Amino acid sequence: AQSVTQLGSHVSVSEGALVLLRCNYSSSVPPYLFWYVQYPNQGLQLLLKYTSAATLVKGINGFEAEFKKSETSFHLTKPSAHMSDAAEYFCAVRAGANAGNMLTFGGGTRLMVKP
Amino acid sequence: GAVVSQHPSWVICKSGTSVKIECRSLDFQATTMFWYRQFPKQSLMLMATSNEGSKATYEQGVEKDKFLINHASLTLSTLTVTSAHPEDSSFYICSASQGAPTYEQYFGPGTRLTVT
Numbered sequence: 001a002q003s004v005t006q007l008g009s010h011v012s013v014s015e016g017a018l019v020l021l022r023c024n025y026s027s028s029v030p031p032y033l034f035w036y037v038q039y040p041n042q043g044l045q046l047l048l049k050y051t052s053a054a055t056l057v058k059g060i061n062g063f064e065a066e067f068k069k070s071e072t073s074f075h076l077t078k079p080s081a082h083m084s085d086a087a088e089y090f091c092a093v094r095a096g097a098n099a100g101n102m103l104t105f106g107g108g109t110r111l112m113v114k115p
Numbered sequence: 116g117a118v119v120s121q122h123p124s125w126v127i128c129k130s131g132t133s134v135k136i137e138c139r140s141l142d143f144q145a146t147t148m149f150w151y152r153q154f155p156k157q158s159l160m161l162m163a164t165s166n167e168g169s170k171a172t173y174e175q176g177v178e179k180d181k182f183l184i185n186h187a188s189l190t191l192s193t194l195t196v197t198s199a200h201p202e203d204s205s206f207y208i209c210s211a212s213q214g215a216p217t218y219e220q221y222f223g224p225g226t227r228l229t230v231t
Contacts, residue, residue: 036222043121043208043222044159090158094218103220108158 002027002093004106012112019078021109023065023091026072032094033074034103035065039087047089050074061085086113118142119211121223128199128230135195136226138209144189145211149220150182153206165192199230 007022025031032051036044048059055067065076074091091106118141128134138148147166151159163179165171165186173179181203183195192211196203206227210220 041206041225041227043119043224044210045222046219049219102161102164105158110156 002031002095002104004091004093004104006089006091006106006109008109009107010110010112012114013081014114015083016080019063019076019081019085019111021076021089021091021111023074023076023106024072025074025091025093027093027095029095033065033067034092034094035059035063035074035076036090036092037061037087038090038108044090047076081111081113083113083115086111117219117221119145119209119221119223121207121209121226123226124224125227126229128228130200130230131198133195133197134199134228135193136207136209136228138192138194138211138223140190140211140221143211143213143221145192146189146214147212148186148192149210149212150184150192150194151208151210153208153225155206159208162194196228199228201230204228204230 003026005024034049035047037047038044047063048057050057050067058064063078065074067074089109092103120139122137150162152162153159161174162177163171163173163184165184167186167189171184186192206225208225209223212220
């Protein structure tokens, strides 16, 4: 079984500041890890994913995440926040390549960007 | 590519009536579709998984007689909320997957259901 914990249900940063959204996972097998963004009243958009290749993964909109097995973490970062980054962010885990489609989501982190 | 649509995007219905939500994969064939429910300010909760031509697999605690899922083709799955009540009001999101080799899920834009 796998699980995901997102520390901090709300994160507030100033425009131009570093964005750091935390995600820790638990998985009995090598995981595949995902970050999704959700804007109000919309579905989920994939930001980036880790699928056992490079540990530093670059995604859309300037976001990146680093897989750290020793820390069981997959934190999402962006060097400089934009107002348009304000949204809900979800980390998700899948139990590797052969686990079928099942995703387990974290509780979500709402990112607020102050002008 | 990999676009998933949902219809309607929002719906208001009266208590006791049924409402159907459609999920379509527009440019790929989806061997598996998923239905999620999302309460305000909460994460996605998987309701059920459906494979084309098979009965849906429901998660524990989800009433299969209340939330009827049909996956009649490789591009269409429907969720019917039967005898809806105000507590069924929620945001319903579907996703679709082509299966191997990536098993990636592509998400629809969601449907906001309000039961009055």
